Amino acid sequence: MRSFTTLHLQYAHRFYNFKGEAQYLHGHTGILTIEVEDSVNCGVNMVFPCNEIKKTAWNVLQNFDHALILREDDPLLPAICQVYEKQGIRNGAATNTMTGPAFKNEWATAYPECRLVVTKETMTVEGMIKIVYSLLKDKLNIAKLTFLSGDNAASEEFPVSCGIFDRCPCCGITLDANGVCPKCGCRK
16 A cells, blocks of 8 residues: 655756757746555554655755756856855855755755755756655655656656565654654654
């Protein structure tokens, strides 16, 4: 069975070297749907609490919200960094409060202090699915991701193995490495 939730992300990007209107800097509201699959947890009668899926995902993905997403070879990248430096916001600002932890993996690097995500490939809906899966696959038993951005959408299903995450019998969320629930403190 599956539990799922959605997140809304506001971001700006462009398709560097693309022959069409998307080569210009523009913004979107992206809608990400995350489907988690497992057996129903007897203690709470659900696969995984949807609000906890959202919290787990948001912790990392908030770096994409109100962010500029550019490919690493985009000539706008150094120019943006220079402008942010002149403006005094390259290393953060008092109003920049919705930031997740910085990350770097094979697909992207997040610079939350300046609301910038640098990607290896053009950030398409398909590319966002690759990035999201790489960031969340060790935190959630993801069965499917769907990303909608403007008129564009993509989805991908992933193989799942039920029971790979120990879950709290009281809350249904994943236990930490010591077998303790980070939400309610219950021990398995």
